[in-house]
Amino acid sequence: MPDIDGFNFLQFLMFVMNFSERLHDNKSLILDGAMGTELARRGFPIQLPLWSAQSVLEHPDAVLKIHEDYIAAGVDILTTCTFRTDTPTFHKAGFTSADAKKATFQAVDLARQSIRNSKPDRKIWIAGSMSPLEDCYRPDLAPNQITAFREHYEKAAWLCEAGVDFILIETMNTFTEAIAATKAALVTRSPVIVSFILNHDGQIWNGDIMASAATEILKLGAIGISINCTNHRIITHAIENLSQHHLTPICAYANAGIFNPHSGWETDPTFTSESYAETVFNWIQKGVCIVGGCCGINSETIRVVVKRVQRDGESLWTGG
Numbered sequence: 001m002p003d004i005d006g007f008n009f010l011q012f013l014m015f016v017m018n019f020s021e022r023l024h025d026n027k028s029l030i031l032d033g034a035m036g037t038e039l040a041r042r043g044f045p046i047q048l049p050l051w052s053a054q055s056v057l058e059h060p061d062a063v064l065k066i067h068e069d070y071i072a073a074g075v076d077i078l079t080t081c082t083f084r085t086d087t088p089t090f091h092k093a094g095f096t097s098a099d100a101k102k103a104t105f106q107a108v109d110l111a112r113q114s115i116r117n118s119k120p121d122r123k124i125w126i127a128g129s130m131s132p133l134e135d136c137y138r139p140d141l142a143p144n145q146i147t148a149f150r151e152h153y154e155k156a157a158w159l160c161e162a163g164v165d166f167i168l169i170e171t172m173n174t175f176t177e178a179i180a181a182t183k184a185a186l187v188t189r190s191p192v193i194v195s196f197i198l199n200h201d202g203q204i205w206n207g208d209i210m211a212s213a214a215t216e217i218l219k220l221g222a223i224g225i226s227i228n229c230t231n232h233r234i235i236t237h238a239i240e241n242l243s244q245h246h247l248t249p250i251c252a253y254a255n256a257g258i259f260n261p262h263s264g265w266e267t268d269p270t271f272t273s274e275s276y277a278e279t280v281f282n283w284i285q286k287g288v289c290i291v292g293g294c295c296g297i298n299s300e301t302i303r304v305v306v307k308r309v310q311r312d313g314e315s316l317w318t319g320g
Contacts, residue, residue: 030306036052039062073300149181232279
């Protein structure tokens with residue numbers, strides 16, 4: 001566990017408040033889009049178990065370019081290519097924990113380097129990505145709470161040390177692992193957002209109740225809940241259902257397609273960048289603070305989202 005001797009609480013408070021103030025200043029933040037599927041679209045390998053982490057090791061320039069493309073599209077938040085840079089995953093691929101740590105730091109540095117290269121005219125926040133320890137669509141493989149806490153704490157500590165602005169726990173498919181990951185990340189004193197993948201009923205992928213999980217996550221001290229890696233229609237219904245419990249996701253970022261548990265990934269024939277931009281603007285009107293994209297959504301769609309939010313966002317934020 002971390003040594004808290006000499007910890008400067010005031011400095012930490014300012015660090016957290018800077019991000020929190022930006023998050024709640026009534027102007028939405030635009031998150032980037034996919035990394036893994038975008039690497040695949042550009043011809044780079046993303047085989048399991050490493051998924052996008054393979055490109056951190058073998059094709060870092062590709063990761064850097066994707067970050068830069070998202071900055072050029074107008075995003076406010078970059079997500080680090082650390083979705084699978086944890087020790088259990090690296091062990092499966094024949095690597096060591098030291099290799100996983102090195103990849104985590106390298107991925108954070110790639111995000112930071114892309115900001116330096118791009119010289120944006122705005123603040124770009126860096127979200128440190130954490131994922132389930134097993135396959136996102138196999139909640140039955142989720143580890144016990146002790147194992148989950150240990151492994152997630154290690155990863156969260158690396159991200160914190162590497163200097164991310166906040167930790168984004170993504171695609172959580174069970175309530176129990178989400179709780180363990182949240183507790184582990186909060187130990188680092190980093191701001192934490194916890195994002196869930198939902199099934200077709202609008203509940204967490206394994207069937208756990210989203211509203212109950214969100215309530216408990218927020219009680220623990222996370223600064224917000226989120227929904228990702230889910231079809232946009234399901235997310236819209238979930239936002240409406242959560243509002244009945246006086247809960248609003250702070251963040252939402254959908255897939256461009258649909259994952260069918262029986263047949264796998266399916267293209268959504270109705271998806272267009274323009275229609276998705278209207279959808280996320282609708283989410284903003286319902287109180288969502290951060291919008292972006294997940295699997296299948298690239299910088300061109302994000303560019304359309306940015307333009308849509310900028311077009312009418314000012315009157316929305318000022319009440320005009």
